[in-house]
Amino acid sequence: MNPQEKQAMPLPPGPPDQFDVGDTDDSLVKLVTYFESYGDIFRIYSPGRGTDSYVVSHPDWAKHVLVTNHRNYTKGVGINRVKVLLGNGIMVSEGDFWRRQRLMIQPFFHKRAIRRFYEMMIECNQALVDRWMENASSGKPVDVTEDVSEVTLEIILRAIFSEDLNALASTIGGNPFLVVAKESARDLRFAAQFRNLKKPILAIVEQRRSKGIQRPDLLSMLMSARDKRTGESMQDKELIDEVMTLIVAGHETSASGLNWLWYMVSRHPEIELKLRAAVDRLSAPMTVDSILSLDLVRHVIDETLRLYPPGWLITRRAIGGDVLGGFPIAPGSDILISPYLLHRHPRYWQQPEQFRPQRFAAADAKERYRFVYLPFVAGPRHCVGETFALAEMQIHVVVVIRNLALRYIGKEPVGMEPRVNLRTAHNLMFQPVLR
Numbered sequence: 006m007n008p009q010e011k012q013a014m015p016l017p018p019g020p021p022d023q024f025d026v027g028d029t030d031d032s033l034v035k036l037v038t039y040f041e042s043y044g045d046i047f048r049i050y051s052p053g054r055g056t057d058s059y060v061v062s063h064p065d066w067a068k069h070v071l072v073t074n075h076r077n078y079t080k081g082v083g084i085n086r087v088k089v090l091l092g093n094g095i096m097v098s099e100g101d102f103w104r105r106q107r108l109m110i111q112p113f114f115h116k117r118a119i120r121r122f123y124e125m126m127i128e129c130n131q132a133l134v135d136r137w138m139e140n141a142s143s144g145k146p147v148d149v150t151e152d153v154s155e156v157t158l159e160i161i162l163r164a165i166f167s168e169d170l171n172a173l174a175s176t177i178g179g180n181p182f183l184v185v186a187k188e189s190a191r192d193l194r195f196a197a198q199f200r201n202l203k204k205p206i207l208a209i210v211e212q213r214r215s216k217g218i219q220r221p222d223l224l225s226m227l228m229s230a231r232d233k234r235t236g237e238s239m240q241d242k243e244l245i246d247e248v249m250t251l252i253v254a255g256h257e258t259s260a261s262g263l264n265w266l267w268y269m270v271s272r273h274p275e276i277e278l279k280l281r282a283a284v285d286r287l288s289a290p291m292t293v294d295s296i297l298s299l300d301l302v303r304h305v306i307d308e309t310l311r312l313y314p315p316g317w318l319i320t321r322r323a324i325g326g327d328v329l330g331g332f333p334i335a336p337g338s339d340i341l342i343s344p345y346l347l348h349r350h351p352r353y354w355q356q357p358e359q360f361r362p363q364r365f366a367a368a369d370a371k372e373r374y375r376f377v378y379l380p381f382v383a384g385p386r387h388c389v390g391e392t393f394a395l396a397e398m399q400i401h402v403v404v405v406i407r408n409l410a411l412r413y414i415g416k417e418p419v420g421m422e423p424r425v426n427l428r429t430a431h432n433l434m435f436q437p438v439l440r
């Protein structure tokens with residue numbers, strides 16, 4: 006297609022409303038409304054950037070941007086805010102540097118490599134459940150939002166630092182990373198507190214290096230990783246950016262998924278009963294393999310991530326011009342793909358608003374939902390921690406269900422807070438009940 010032909014093409018429709026998607030609390034509500042009016046592609050003028058953004062909710066076009074023509078796209082709006090926290094870690098880096106880092110990090114997240122963390126995941130969740138059981142005995146409620154945030158933080162920290170985490174906590178007089186779980190704002194004040202964490206991390210790196218200490222954890226793996234082409238290891242700054250990236254990317258998303266999961270399960274007693282029955286059928290003692298073999302647990306997780314995808318907005322920026330759905334995309338335009346919209350698209354999902362985990366049980370579900378189900382995105386920049394996250398969530402659900410039921414006693418309705426992650430608008434309180 007020549008430039009004149011491209012220019013003659015009509016632009017996608019869109020509302021007169023102008024706003025920076027992701028910057029306002031009502032962004033998601035507006036996207037849902039405009040999707041209902043305009044469908045698979047619509048245009049929103051972004052006053053902050055002075056350009057149009059295109060909201061794309063067609064699986065073929067999502068595939069085009071994320072996979073087929075991914076080289077024409079960098080990360081888009083919102084990435085600068087993430088950069089303040091994560092420097093040039095793989096969540097934000099681009100081009101050759103990103104490729105190099107990704108190749109160095111990815112092998113540590115393969116199924117075989119992360120198996121070593123499964124026992125630790127069980128231990129952390131068992132400690133949480135022991136606390137919840139005390140609350141159950143004394144009739145005290147639990148703040149599930151806060152507690153799942155803390156347990157997923159502890160899991161990723163122990164995966165990164167293993168025993169050095171305890172040593173660090175006893176030197177400093179507490180877990181210095183707790184601020185990440187306790188502080189929900191991701192503003193400049195948080196960024197300053199977060200940056201303070203670099204020092205203790207560097208101290209651990211230096212101590213390991215000077216004493217030649219190797220531990221079975223992600224930090225040692227990252228320290229020993231080599232660029233295949235040059236044989237070089239990561240510089241300290243690069244190493245620390247990657248560690249900070251794993252801490253943030255590796256805990257908020259899983260926590261938000263689990264928080265929504267308990268709410269959805271508490272609202273669907275028939276599913277809770279089936280979950281219990283499936284967990285009760287596991288013969289004692291439970292093993293990691295038996296936990297991970299429970300299909301229903303996996304389907305409940307899949308369905309929760311469908312209705313409430315923590316990464317509710319994927320943003321990409323076009324380097325050169327492109328064409329999507331017959332519409333011209335100018336260089337520099339932002340493409341917004343919202344898994345939230347795709348996951349509830351009425352053309353692809355039956356009764357999309359309903360919580361029906363069994364939809365994932367069909368033999369062809371994986372193929373059928375390939376590009377309309379993107380909780381971990383797709384293509385070269387898909388979530389590196391997907392297998393880790395799914396295992397951690399499955400283990401959490403089984404350890405809890407085996408011991409307890411969680412009755413929701415908090416406020417209704419539960420609103421959504423679409424920030425970097427899709428969170429509940431308020432913390433969720435539950436009464437744990439012994440089984």
Ligand code: HEM
Pocket residue numbers: 080095096097107161250251254255256258259262310314315316319320379380381382385386387388389390391393394
């Ligand atoms: C339910 C849990 C999780 C969800 C829903 C999730 C979702 C996502 C999504 C949507 C992206 C892509 C963002 C984009 O392309 O704009 C992503 C990237 C990433 N995730 Fe996850 N994630 C989860 C858990 C984890 C965990 C546990 C880790 C690490 C232990 C992790 C590490 C990363 C990293 C490093 C990236 C950047 C990859 C790259 O750009 O090369 N995530 N994740």
